[in-house]
Amino acid sequence: MIVAVLLVAAVLPAAFGPSDPLALHGDARLLPPSHQHWLGTDEVGRDLYSRVVYGAQYSLRAALIVVMAAAGIGTLLGGVGAYRSRILDEIVMRSADIMLSFPPLIMAMALVAALGPSLEHAALALAVIWWPQYARLVRSQVLTVSEMTFVEAAVATGLGPWRILVRHILPNCWGSLAVKSTLDFGYVVLLLAALSFIGLGARPPIPEWGALITTGRQYLLDYWWYPTFPGLAIFVTVMGCNLLGDGLRDFLDPQG
Amino acid sequence: MLIFMIRRLAFLGLTLLGMSIVLFVITRLIPADPARIAAGEYATREMIQAARVELGLDRSLPEQYVMYLRAVSRGDLGRSVQSRRPVLDDLTTHFPATLELSLFSLVFSTLVAIPLGIAAATRRNGSVDHVSRVTALLGISLPIFWFGLMLQLVFYKHLSWFPYGGRLSSGVDAPAAVTGLYVIDSLLALRGAVLVDALWHLVMPGLAMSGITIAVLSRMTRASMLEVLRREYVRVARAKGLPERRVIYRHALRNAALPIVTVLGIQFGILLTGAVLTETVFSWPGIGRLAFKAIEALDYPVLMGFALLVTFLFSLINLAVDVCYGFLDPRIVVR
Numbered sequence: 147m148i149v150a151v152l153l154v155a156a157v158l159p160a161a162f163g164p165s166d167p168l169a170l171h172g173d174a175r176l177l178p179p180s181h182q183h184w185l186g187t188d189e190v191g192r193d194l195y196s197r198v199v200y201g202a203q204y205s206l207r208a209a210l211i212v213v214m215a216a217a218g219i220g221t222l223l224g225g226v227g228a229y230r231s232r233i234l235d236e237i238v239m240r241s242a243d244i245m246l247s248f249p250p251l252i253m254a255m256a257l258v259a260a261l262g263p264s265l266e267h268a269a270l271a272l273a274v275i276w277w278p279q280y281a282r283l284v285r286s287q288v289l290t291v292s293e294m295t296f297v298e299a300a301v302a303t304g305l306g307p308w309r310i311l312v313r314h315i316l317p318n319c320w321g322s323l324a325v326k327s328t329l330d331f332g333y334v335v336l337l338l339a340a341l342s343f344i345g346l347g348a349r350p351p352i353p354e355w356g357a358l359i360t361t362g363r364q365y366l367l368d369y370w371w372y373p374t375f376p377g378l379a380i381f382v383t384v385m386g387c388n389l390l391g392d393g394l395r396d397f398l399d400p401q402g
Numbered sequence: 403m404l405i406f407m408i409r410r411l412a413f414l415g416l417t418l419l420g421m422s423i424v425l426f427v428i429t430r431l432i433p434a435d436p437a438r439i440a441a442g443e444y445a446t447r448e449m450i451q452a453a454r455v456e457l458g459l460d461r462s463l464p465e466q467y468v469m470y471l472r473a474v475s476r477g478d479l480g481r482s483v484q485s486r487r488p489v490l491d492d493l494t495t496h497f498p499a500t501l502e503l504s505l506f507s508l509v510f511s512t513l514v515a516i517p518l519g520i521a522a523a524t525r526r527n528g529s530v531d532h533v534s535r536v537t538a539l540l541g542i543s544l545p546i547f548w549f550g551l552m553l554q555l556v557f558y559k560h561l562s563w564f565p566y567g568g569r570l571s572s573g574v575d576a577p578a579a580v581t582g583l584y585v586i587d588s589l590l591a592l593r594g595a596v597l598v599d600a601l602w603h604l605v606m607p608g609l610a611m612s613g614i615t616i617a618v619l620s621r622m623t624r625a626s627m628l629e630v631l632r633r634e635y636v637r638v639a640r641a642k643g644l645p646e647r648r649v650i651y652r653h654a655l656r657n658a659a660l661p662i663v664t665v666l667g668i669q670f671g672i673l674l675t676g677a678v679l680t681e682t683v684f685s686w687p688g689i690g691r692l693a694f695k696a697i698e699a700l701d702y703p704v705l706m707g708f709a710l711l712v713t714f715l716f717s718l719i720n721l722a723v724d725v726c727y728g729f730l731d732p733r734i735v736v737r
Contacts, residue, residue: 244420249675249716253424256709259697260431336545340679343547345697359548363683366551367559374555377548385543 179371194371197353198379204354205380208269209334213327215273220280221316221323227281228288229311239285242278250275251337258346265348268341272334283326287319321398325391332387339380355380406728414721421713425706426470430463432702479710480703484695489707493689497711498582499569500681500688504673505583506608511615512666518616519623520650523631534620541617546676550610550683557606564606567685574599607684611676615669622665626658633657660730667723671716 187193227235245253250272257271291297292315300310341347342356350357355376362373445453454460461469473479479489522534557564569584570576577587577596585604588596630636631654639653640646677690685691689708696704 241420244417244424247417247717247720248421248424248713249671251678252675252709252712252716255678255693255697256425256428256706257431259702259705260428263697332543336543339545340547343545344678344682344694356545359545359551363551366555370555370559373548373551377545377551380545380548381543384545385539388539388543 178369194358194375197358198355198376201353201355201358201376201379202383204265204348204352205335205338205356205383208265208338208354209331212269212272212276212334212338213331216276216330217280217323217327219273219277220282221284221319223277224281224284225288225311225316225319228285229292229315230307235285238281242281245275245278246282248275251340254337254341255344255346258341263346263349265338265342265352265354268338268347272337276330276334279330280323280326283322284316284319287322288315291315291318325395325398328387328394329391332384332391335380335383335387407725410721410724414717417717418714421717422471422474422710423467425710425713426467428709429470429702429706430466474710479707482696482704483701484699484704489703492692492704493707493711496687496689496692498579499686500674500677500690502583502585503604503607503611503680503686503688504670504677506585506604507611507615507673508666508670510608511612511619511669514612515616515619516623516662519620520627520655522620522624523627524650526628531624534624538617538621541613541615544613546610546613547679547683549613550607550680553606553610554683565603567603567607567683569603569687570596570599571603607680607686610683611673611680614676615673618669619662619665623658623662626661627654630654630658660727663726663730664723667719667726671719674715674719675712 223234223238227238253275254268254271257274258267261267261271288311297310297314300314305314338347339354339356339359342354343360345360348354348357350361358376359373359380362369362376365372459466477490479493481487482489482492485492518530518534518537522531525531553564554566558566565571574596577584577591577593580587580590584600585597588594588600627650635657636649636654639649644653677686677688678693679690680686681688681690682694689711693705693708695701696708
C-alpha cells in the first residue's frame with residue numbers, strides 16, 4: 147500500500163501536489179501547518195507539502211537507478227562467472243571481497259567527494275558499492291540451481307550455455323533478487339538522504355528529502371515542521387520497503 | 403589456531419592492499435590539483451610546477467602509488483588544508499570522542515537488545531515478541547540524523563531533559579586526558595560532577611545511533627535463541643529441574659552467542675561509520691564531524707585520511723570478530 151502510494155506520488159506528483167513546489171510567496175514564510183499549507187511553508191514561503199511530494203521523484207528515482215544498476219551488474223557478473231568462466235568468477239569474487247570490506251557510507255563519501263557532490267554522483271557511487279552483494283547472491287543461487295536435474299536435462303537437449311543461463315537458471319533466482327532489491331531500495335533511500343544531509347547529495351533548491359532536512363535543520367527549534375515532515379517521508383518509505391520485502395519473502399518462501 | 407590466525411592475517415593484508423588501491427584511485431579522481439593547493443593561493447606557475455615535482459605528481463601512476471603506500475605506512479596522511487596540521491594529528495585528537503560515543507551506544511544497545519531478543523524468543527508470539535518486532539522495524543527504518551533532530555526537538559526544546567549537543571556543558575573543564583574518553587577520565591580523576599555531565603551529554607546522541615544496532619542485534623538474538631532452545635541439551639537441562647533462568651542464561655545463551663558476537667562486531671564497525679551523521683547533528687567533536695567539516699571546506703586530505711582510518715578500523719574489528727570465533731567455537735579452527 148505505502149509503496150504504491152509513493153510510486154504514484156513519484157510518477158504523478160500532480161495527483162497530490164496542489165501547488166508549485168518552487169513558487170515563492172514572500173509573505174508566507176515559515177508558516178505552521180494549516181488548511182492552506184498542510185505541512186507549513188519554508189524560509190522563502192514555498193509550500194512544504196508540495197515540496198515533499200515532488201521530492202519523492204528525486205529520492206525514489208535515484209534509489210531505483212541504484213538498485214537496478216547494482217542488481218543488473220551483479221547478476222551479469224555473478225551469474226556468468228558462476229556458470230561459465232572460472233577466471234571471471236575468481237576476479238569478480240575477489241573484487242567483491244574488497245568492495246564489501248569497505249563500510250558503505252564511508253566509501254560513498256570518499257567517492258562522491260572525489261567526483262563532486264550531486265545526486266547523480268551519489269547514485270553512481272552507491273551503485274558501484276552495491277553490485278558485489280548481488281554478484282554474491284546470484285552466484286550462490288546459480289551454483290545451487292545449476293546442479294538441479296532440469297538444468298542437466300537442458301544441457302542434454304543440447305541447448306547453448308547462454309540460453310540455459312538466461313532462460314533456465316536465472317528465472318529461478320528472481321525470487322531472492324526481488325526480495326533483496328525491495329529491502330535494499332529502502333536502505334538506499336536512507337543512504338542517499340544521509341549523503342544529501344552531509345552535503346554530498348542533492349543540492350538546494352532541489353526538494354530531495356535529505357536536502358530538505360539539511361536546510362530545515364537550521365529552523366528545527368523554532369519551526370519544527372520544516373525538518374520533521376521530509377524525515378517522516380523517508381521513514382515511511384523505508385518502512386514500506388521493509389514491510390514489502392518481508393511480505394515478499396514470506397510469500398515466495400512460506401517455510402522460511 | 404596459529405594457522406588460522408596467520409591465514410586470517412594474510413587475508414587482512416590482501417584486503418588492506420586492495421583497499422589502498424581503491425582509495426588511491428579515488429584520490430586521483432579529485433578535481434582539485436594537489437600541487438596548486440600545496441603551493442598556496444598566490445603561487446606562480448613555476449611554484450606550482452616545483453610543488454608538483456616535490457609531491458611526485460610528475461611521475462607515473464604506479465610510482466605515485468608506491469609513494470602513497472610508503473607515506474601511509476609511515477602514518478603520513480598529508481596535511482589538512484584548513485588547520486595546516488598533519489591529518490593524522492587531527493584524526494587522533496578527534497578519535498576518542500567518536501570511540502566514546504560508539505562504545506556508549508554499543509553498550510546501551512547490548513543492554514536493551516539482548517534481553518529483548520531473549521524475552522521475544524522465550525515467549526514467542528507473545529506481546530514482548532510483537533514489541534521487539536516493531537522496535538526492530540522502527541530501528542532499521544529511521545534515518546539516524548532525522549531521529550537525532552527529533553530527539554533534540556522533544557528532549558531539549560520541549561522537555562529540557564538533555565543538552566542540545568557537545569560533550570560537556572560550557573564551564574565544565576574536561577578531565578585530564580588519560581584515555582581521551584571523558585567518562586573514564588573523569589572516573590580516574592574522581593570528578594563525579596564531570597562524569598555525570600559527560601554521561602548526560604552522551605544520552606541523546608547515543609540513543610540516536612542505537613536504533614539500527616538494537617534492531618539487528620535483538621532480531622539476531624531472538625533467531626539464535628529460538629534455534630538453540632529447540633536442542634536436546636536444553637531439554638535435558640530443563641528435565642534436570644534447573645531453574646528456567648539458569649537454563650536460558652547458562653545453557654542456551656552461551657550456545658547462541660556466536661551469531662550474536664558476529665553481529666555485535668559488525669555493528670561496532672557500522673557505529674563508527676554512522677558517527678558522521680550523529681556527530682553532525684549533535685555537534686559532537688569526533689572524527690565524523692571532522693569529516694563533515696572537511697566536506698564543507700573541500701579539505702580532501704582530511705576526508706581521505708578519515709576514510710582510510712575508518713576502513714582500517716572496520717577491517718580490524720572484523721578480524722577481531724573472526725578471532726573471537728576461534729575462542730567461542732573451537733570447531734571452526736579445524737576447518
